[in-house]
Amino acid sequence: MIVKRNKTLIWLLIVACCVGGGILLRSKSSQARASSASNVARKDETPFERLNKKSWAAKENDPQSIDQLADGVISDFVLILPSDAKESLKSRLARAELNYRQRGQGISEANVVRTINKLADDFGAPEYAKTSPYQVRYLRVSMMGILPNLVARDAVDSNKRQKKVGSSINSKMSPIEAAFITALMLQQKVVNEDYQVEPKEWRNHLYQKNQEMWRNFRDNKDSLSKPSGPELFARPHNPKREEMKRVLARGIANMSSSARANLAAKILDDLGITNKEKQQ
Amino acid sequence: MKKTTFFLLVVVLMWTTMAFDCDDPPPPPPEGFTIRTDLGFFAGRIPTIMPVGDVNIFGVRETDAPGATGTRTQLPSFATTDDDGLYPVPDGRAPATWRIGEFSGPCKDQEKLFPVERGKTVGVICDTTGFFVPRPGSSVFIADPAFIDLDTPPATVTVTGSGIDATYGMPYVEYYDQNGTLVAQEQASQVSPDGTSLTGPAPNPSGVTSNSYWLIVSNVSADGSLQFAGAVNIYIGSLQLPPPRPDPCGQPLELPYRDQMEQPLCTY
Numbered sequence: 425m426i427v428k429r430n431k432t433l434i435w436l437l438i439v440a441c442c443v444g445g446g447i448l449l450r451s452k453s454s455q456a457r458a459s460s461a462s463n464v465a466r467k468d469e470t471p472f473e474r475l476n477k478k479s480w481a482a483k484e485n486d487p488q489s490i491d492q493l494a495d496g497v498i499s500d501f502v503l504i505l506p507s508d509a510k511e512s513l514k515s516r517l518a519r520a521e522l523n524y525r526q527r528g529q530g531i532s533e534a535n536v537v538r539t540i541n542k543l544a545d546d547f548g549a550p551e552y553a554k555t556s557p558y559q560v561r562y563l564r565v566s567m568m569g570i571l572p573n574l575v576a577r578d579a580v581d582s583n584k585r586q587k588k589v590g591s592s593i594n595s596k597m598s599p600i601e602a603a604f605i606t607a608l609m610l611q612q613k614v615v616n617e618d619y620q621v622e623p624k625e626w627r628n629h630l631y632q633k634n635q636e637m638w639r640n641f642r643d644n645k646d647s648l649s650k651p652s653g654p655e656l657f658a659r660p661h662n663p664k665r666e667e668m669k670r671v672l673a674r675g676i677a678n679m680s681s682s683a684r685a686n687l688a689a690k691i692l693d694d695l696g697i698t699n700k701e702k703q704q
Numbered sequence: 705m706k707k708t709t710f711f712l713l714v715v716v717l718m719w720t721t722m723a724f725d726c727d728d729p730p731p732p733p734p735e736g737f738t739i740r741t742d743l744g745f746f747a748g749r750i751p752t753i754m755p756v757g758d759v760n761i762f763g764v765r766e767t768d769a770p771g772a773t774g775t776r777t778q779l780p781s782f783a784t785t786d787d788d789g790l791y792p793v794p795d796g797r798a799p800a801t802w803r804i805g806e807f808s809g810p811c812k813d814q815e816k817l818f819p820v821e822r823g824k825t826v827g828v829i830c831d832t833t834g835f836f837v838p839r840p841g842s843s844v845f846i847a848d849p850a851f852i853d854l855d856t857p858p859a860t861v862t863v864t865g866s867g868i869d870a871t872y873g874m875p876y877v878e879y880y881d882q883n884g885t886l887v888a889q890e891q892a893s894q895v896s897p898d899g900t901s902l903t904g905p906a907p908n909p910s911g912v913t914s915n916s917y918w919l920i921v922s923n924v925s926a927d928g929s930l931q932f933a934g935a936v937n938i939y940i941g942s943l944q945l946p947p948p949r950p951d952p953c954g955q956p957l958e959l960p961y962r963d964q965m966e967q968p969l970c971t972y
Contacts, residue, residue: 470743470810470832471754477840501754565884566747569918569935572838576884585929586876586889589911593884611754615742618750630882633749638914641851641941648939650850654835656806656816657744659753659827 471500472570475604479573485525487518493574494518494600501607502688503614503672513688520599520697530596531696533560536606539694540613547675553613553668556623561595562630563609563619568593574601599697606695614668617659735823736774736796739763739804741789744829745836747937748882748916753829755789760807761828766817769799773822790825798822806830838935842867843900845934847919854909854942860893862903863921865934870895873924875933879907879940880918887911907940914941 478496482489494517498510524530537555544553568576576593597605612619621629641648676684692699741759744751761784765777774797785791796802798820805815811830820826835844845865849858861877868875875895879888888907895902902921916939922930 468809470756472743472745472836476838480840561884562750562882563752565880565882565918566745566750566752568880568884569747569920569937570745570836570838572920572932572935587878587886589886589889591886593880608752608754612752615755616751616753630750634915635945637749637916637939638941638945641914641939642943645851645853645941648851650834650846651831654810654814654830654832656804656811656814657829657831658816658818659742659829661821661824662827665825 474500475574476571479571479577483573485522487522490521490525490600491515491518494521494603497600497604497607501604501611503607503610509685509688513692516689516692516699517600517603517697520692523698524598530594531599531602533557533564533595533597535694535696536560536597536602536609539606539691540609542694543610543691544613547671549613549671549675550664550667551622552620552664553671554623555609555613555619556626558630559619559621559623559626560605560609563612564593564597564605567605567608574598574604577601599695602695602697603692606691614672615662615665617662617664620662620664620668735798736776736792736794737798737820737822738825739785739791739793740825740827741785741791741806741809742827742829743810744831744833746831746833747918751829751831756809756830757785757787757789759785759789759809761785761791761804762807762815763793763802763804765797766801766803768797769801769819772797772800774798796820798824802826804828810835833937839867839932842934845919845921845936847936847938850936850938852906852938852940854912854914854940857909858906860903861890861906861919862901863919863934863936864901865921866900867923867933868892868895868899868902868921869923869933871923872926872928874904875902875924876922876930877902877904878918878920878922879912880920881912881915887917909940912940913947914944915939 475493475496478489478493482493491514494514498514498517502510502513534557537557537560541554543549547553564575567574575597577598609619618629618633679687689699739761741756741761742753743756744753760782761779763779763783774795776793776796779791779793783791799822800820801817802820803815804818804826806812806828809830810832814830818826818828834846837844843866845863848862848864852858852861863877870892874892877890877892878886881887888911890904890907892902892904894904916937918935919938920935921933923933925931
């Protein structure tokens with residue numbers, strides 16, 4: 425009887441060891457399993473490719489395609505947004521875009537600057553988190569050959585005609601372009617050291633970069649060639665990226681829950697993207 | 705016997721409790737480094753960057769730098785960056801030079817040597833600038849020459865791509881600077897029958913200084929409007945140092961800029 429009881433206890437001990445060990449092993453391998461799960465679920469299209477396709481689909485102005493385009497900007501480019509806010513944001517953006525494509529009243533680059541700089545102040549971000557019309561224009565032009573049906577795209581009514589040399593792209597944007605450029609600029613302010621520059625330093629910074637390009641051209645012009653395919657480049661460690669992540673986290677943590685819930689709507693308000701229903 | 709039983713039960717309970725205690729933070733890992741995957745577009749010298757996650761990466765240490773520590777010299781199979789594009793390499797050997805590459809995405813099967821510092825993040829940008837197709841179903845556009853020398857300018861520029869159409873008139877080739885100003889515009893003189901190339905005069909150099917430019921090809925539609933066909937970023941340069949841009953807030957603006965843009969905010 426005693427032997428039987430001891431055997432039972434020993435088995436109990438062994439089972440407990442196995443259970444405990446299994447739990448420990450599972451916690452260590454969960455990351456690997458999540459990794460392999462994400463391998464299966466990985467999308468091959470880049471966010472820019474997805475957005476570009478949607479912008480071309482929305483070229484003929486049908487509401488469903490414009491809805492998809494708004495969704496493309498919000499899903500792939502808006503940094504932090506509660507999922508329940510996405511739907512209302514998307515609807516508002518799509519409505520405003522439809523109105524714009526009929527009436528042509530765009531959103532100015534100055535509005536994007538004001539919106540971002542106000543956010544930077546509200547979050548207590550460093551000066552380099554602020555932007556300027558010059559910087560917003562540069563970002564737009566960088567994207568105009570990548571997303572031609574979204575960035576610097578004239579309103580439908582204006583019908584793109586041959587332009588006069590010396591003329592410039594329109595400083596007014598469609599609501600979806602304005603939202604995209606705002607989101608993209610905010611992203612650059614968080615991750616890209618070339619954009620993490622105070623507004624008053626942007627002109628000099630751009631000039632330095634242009635001089636680098638020029639020196640490369642002058643010194644190598646007989647042997648310059650374009651790459652034959654996509655290429656990998658190294659970027660050095662960027663401490664400002666970590667600083668901006670801390671600023672974002674701190675700013676959001678310090679917000680009331682109602683302010684957090686209304687943040688996206690407030691940004692659209694500041695941009696000048698109205699919340700009016702489409703007039704019949 | 706009862707004491708033995710009690711003791712064994714306590715041991716079992718303690719062990720089980722410890723085994724369930726998975727939420728305690730593990731001890732901090734050795735420093736190592738972190739890999740970050742980004743996507744980049746370089747229209748000019750300043751890229752537009754976006755973190756991209758779920759990228760399959762590989763990496764192997766090539767050479768140590770002085771003072772290198774860490775035992776890990778190779779990434780595990782199926783290493784994949786997280787949603788933020790980050791992959792920590794605890795106890796990754798550093799400082800050192802690592803060969804890092806990507807198994808997925810636009811830079812699939814590309815690799816390069818990267819200097820890695822201990823405790824820091826190494827940024828791996830996939831540059832697809834010249835290989836992004838802005839018109840779905842079309843192809844990449846390439847300009848020849850891709851670098852136009854204003855001191856010995858070519859007579860013509862040839863652009864290859866697809867969907868170039870001369871049905872309603874010769875396509876236009878427009879050159880936009882970093883401010884979005886149209887600095888030159890030419891009409892093609894020749895278009896291949898299969899729509900894969902055009903040739904036209906090189907840009908008029910009078911409005912052009914050393915810098916990068918968007919070359920945009922547009923077809924003429926039946927109603928006379930221009931429809932985007934393709935784009936490529938090129939460099940136009942001379943031996944003359946490019947002048948600094950005027951400060952839009954401090955000095956008189958250039959005419960086209962002032963005409964086309966509302967007065968910018970001058971908050972600095």
